[in-house]
Amino acid sequence: MLDSTAIKIEGICKAYKDTLALQDINLSIRQGEIFGLIGPDGAGKTSLFRILTTLTLADKGRASVNGRDVVEDMADIRRTIGYMPGHFALYQDLSVEENLNFYATVFGTTVEANYATIKDIYCQIEKFKDRRARDLSGGMKQKLALCCALVHKPEVLFLDEPTTGVDAVSRREFWAMLARIKESGVTIMVSTPYMDEARLCDRIGLILGGRIIDKGTPEEIISRYPDRLYAVRDENMFRILAALRPVEGVLRCSSFGCECHLALAEGGPSGEEILSVLSAAGIEGCSIEKIRPGIEDCFIRLS
Amino acid sequence: MWKYLLKKEFKQFLRDPGTPGMTLMFPFLIILVFPFASNMEIRNIKLVMVDNDCSEQSALMMEKCASSGYFEVKDIVNSPSEAQKMMDDGRIDAILTINAGFAKYIEGDVPATDALPVGIKVNTVNGTRGSIGSQYLNACVSSYVMSAKGMSGGTAGQSPQIDVTETYRYNEFLDYKEFMIPALIVIAITMMCGFLPALNIVSEKERGTIEQMNVTPVSKAAFIICKMVPYVVVAYFMVFSCMLLSWLAFGYGCAGSLLDVCIFTLAHIVVMASFGLLVSNYSENAQQAMFVIWFFSMAFMLVAGIFTPLESMPQWAKIVAYANPLTYYADAMRGIFLKGSTLADTWKDLVCLVGIGGTTTLWAILSYHKTN
Numbered sequence: 001m002l003d004s005t006a007i008k009i010e011g012i013c014k015a016y017k018d019t020l021a022l023q024d025i026n027l028s029i030r031q032g033e034i035f036g037l038i039g040p041d042g043a044g045k046t047s048l049f050r051i052l053t054t055l056t057l058a059d060k061g062r063a064s065v066n067g068r069d070v071v072e073d074m075a076d077i078r079r080t081i082g083y084m085p086g087h088f089a090l091y092q093d094l095s096v097e098e099n100l101n102f103y104a105t106v107f108g109t110t111v112e113a114n115y116a117t118i119k120d121i122y123c124q125i126e127k128f129k130d131r132r133a134r135d136l137s138g139g140m141k142q143k144l145a146l147c148c149a150l151v152h153k154p155e156v157l158f159l160d161e162p163t164t165g166v167d168a169v170s171r172r173e174f175w176a177m178l179a180r181i182k183e184s185g186v187t188i189m190v191s192t193p194y195m196d197e198a199r200l201c202d203r204i205g206l207i208l209g210g211r212i213i214d215k216g217t218p219e220e221i222i223s224r225y226p227d228r229l230y231a232v233r234d235e236n237m238f239r240i241l242a243a244l245r246p247v248e249g250v251l252r253c254s255s256f257g258c259e260c261h262l263a264l265a266e267g268g269p270s271g272e273e274i275l276s277v278l279s280a281a282g283i284e285g286c287s288i289e290k291i292r293p294g295i296e297d298c299f300i301r302l303s
Numbered sequence: 304m305w306k307y308l309l310k311k312e313f314k315q316f317l318r319d320p321g322t323p324g325m326t327l328m329f330p331f332l333i334i335l336v337f338p339f340a341s342n343m344e345i346r347n348i349k350l351v352m353v354d355n356d357c358s359e360q361s362a363l364m365m366e367k368c369a370s371s372g373y374f375e376v377k378d379i380v381n382s383p384s385e386a387q388k389m390m391d392d393g394r395i396d397a398i399l400t401i402n403a404g405f406a407k408y409i410e411g412d413v414p415a416t417d418a419l420p421v422g423i424k425v426n427t428v429n430g431t432r433g434s435i436g437s438q439y440l441n442a443c444v445s446s447y448v449m450s451a452k453g454m455s456g457g458t459a460g461q462s463p464q465i466d467v468t469e470t471y472r473y474n475e476f477l478d479y480k481e482f483m484i485p486a487l488i489v490i491a492i493t494m495m496c497g498f499l500p501a502l503n504i505v506s507e508k509e510r511g512t513i514e515q516m517n518v519t520p521v522s523k524a525a526f527i528i529c530k531m532v533p534y535v536v537v538a539y540f541m542v543f544s545c546m547l548l549s550w551l552a553f554g555y556g557c558a559g560s561l562l563d564v565c566i567f568t569l570a571h572i573v574v575m576a577s578f579g580l581l582v583s584n585y586s587e588n589a590q591q592a593m594f595v596i597w598f599f600s601m602a603f604m605l606v607a608g609i610f611t612p613l614e615s616m617p618q619w620a621k622i623v624a625y626a627n628p629l630t631y632y633a634d635a636m637r638g639i640f641l642k643g644s645t646l647a648d649t650w651k652d653l654v655c656l657v658g659i660g661g662t663t664t665l666w667a668i669l670s671y672h673k674t675n
Binding site: 079083087101 | 311
């Protein structure tokens with residue numbers, strides 16, 4: 001069971017007028033895993049979600065969720081998936097409890113029947129159950145939306161950028177909740193623009209400009225990183241970037257917060273040689289350190 | 304599931320800060336305020352009289368005009384130029400000039416072929432007011448002259464006269480209010496059922512809630528029908544409260560059957576609601592939808608024979624009116640209210656209304672795309 005495919009995407013293409021949103025997407029997502037679709041804004045994440053949740057039709061290609069075709073078995077899919085769109089899409093003028101009851105009822109079930117599924121999350125917002133959804137804080141809204149997406153015990157959960165615009169603490173809590181939901185056997189497909197969330201997924205797909213540029217477990221993707229990677233620190237980032245980019249053997253040089261990640265080709269300059277290049281350019285006092293690449297480094301290499 | 308969808312719609316409707324209050328206010332406005340404001344009877348025509356005759360006869364005629372009820376006598380002056388000045392300043396609507404020799408004319412001291420020494424000048428900036436005002440004034444003067452001449456016995460050998468008596472049917476006192484109330488109900492239903500469901504659906508689109516609904520097993524039809532039901536209820540509430548109010552306030556009853564009113568109202572609701580839906584399908588946001596519906600409502604109302612008779616419109620406007628659902632609904636409602644028309648008399652209206660409704664519904668369904 002664990003190895004069988006939950007979501008199968010074959011050659012999906014989608015265009016909006018002249019803009020190609022998705023170009024030949026092929027993915028297969030296994031039962032019971034958390035699959036992360038990772039890419040910047042405008043990469044095509046939401047378009048792919050909308051096709052899989054039967055909200056829009058692909059121009060080309062086929063997709064299925066738990067063996068049900070997204071076009072032919074639309075009604076069945078709708079009964080068995082949970083979808084949480086990127087923006088808060090519950091009724092703002094209904095209370096927390098009313099929203100939850102409403103979504104349970106439209107799926108032909110009751111909150112009581114599936115209380116176990118949402119208990120963990122719902123208990124955190126239960127004390128606000130009479131409050132209108134519009135008066136909730138961002139984190140609370142997100143928990144309510146997750147409850148509503150889970151209230152009918154879906155087989156597959158689609159979460160479109162659930163952590164965008166959410167504070168760091170709530171983000172961590174949210175991923176902990178996802179891990180617990182996964183325990184109950186639900187397949188989760190989640191999209192995020194944050195690369196640091198990639199390692200929390202079982203497998204990820206990197207998406208850019210409507211194409212999947214790499215896929216696999218986070219470790220696989222990182223292990224495929226071919227170059228030597230160094231972190232250079234200096235108080236003036238710009239002069240390092242300017243000094244190192246023209247150097248032969250430097251493949252990429254990009255700023256990463258307070259440091260600069262430097263990818264060097266096999267057989268290119270060593271760390272010490274880089275330091276001497278910098279001091280020759282009049283830049284003293286910076287440190288260099290060999291590091292393990294992260295998902296973001298892989299993303300930058302592929303983009 | 305249907306029950307809960309409906310429950311949700313009613314809950315949202317009642318929680319809305321504006322709509323429930325509006326629903327209650329509307330019938331009052333429609334029955335107790337608008338009929339007076341949209342009244343086309345011309346009253347209070349500001350009149351100035353110029354008396355150059357200064358006789359008993361001229362005084363009597365002025366009194367006759369003043370007491371007719373249509374005029375508000377502003378002044379009696381002696382010089383025509385003074386009166387003209389007042390009209391130029393826009394202070395008065397009409398001037399009645401009685402020239403010297405009026406009394407003599409009445410008393411028959413001049414040949415009957417002579418012109419009546421009375422002049423009427425009317426301000427026709429507002430054409431309707433002007434022409435109706437001059438008619439009233441004419442009628443007053445001629446009725447006075449007739450009766451005065453008869454009394455003084457000036458004309459000895461009277462020629463036989465043809466006397467025309469008018470009988471007004473269906474609205475015997477020519478009460479404009481009674482004529483307008485069915486039409487105002489029509490307007491209210493149009494506004495209610497054209498605007499609100501469309502805006503409601505567009506706002507679900509805007510907030511993205513429709514997306515969350517679309518991934519549930521709720522069918523599009525169920526969703527839309529449940530959205531409509533509160534507005535149907537509200538529309539009937541408005542029709543009946545308007546009827547009750549107009550009966551209480553003016554004593555107007557509906558001459559026809561209530562069932563016919565219900566049937567036509569339902570047909571009209573379907574037309575307007577599907578039209579609203581159609582607009583919402585093509586609109587991205589509430590502002591857009593609002594503007595488009597407002598534009599069409601305005602056009603519908605003006606070219607429907609509600610305020611001005613269809614017969615006096617040019618040919619092209621008549622063609623527009625025949626494509627306009629309000630034409631049929633207003634015609635039928637007036638027929639039912641004033642004449643007691645039955646379905647046997649108004650079936651053509653119903654067929655047209657259903658035809659238009661069917662077209663817009665079909666179009667609305669076809670234009671609802673899922674691809675974007």
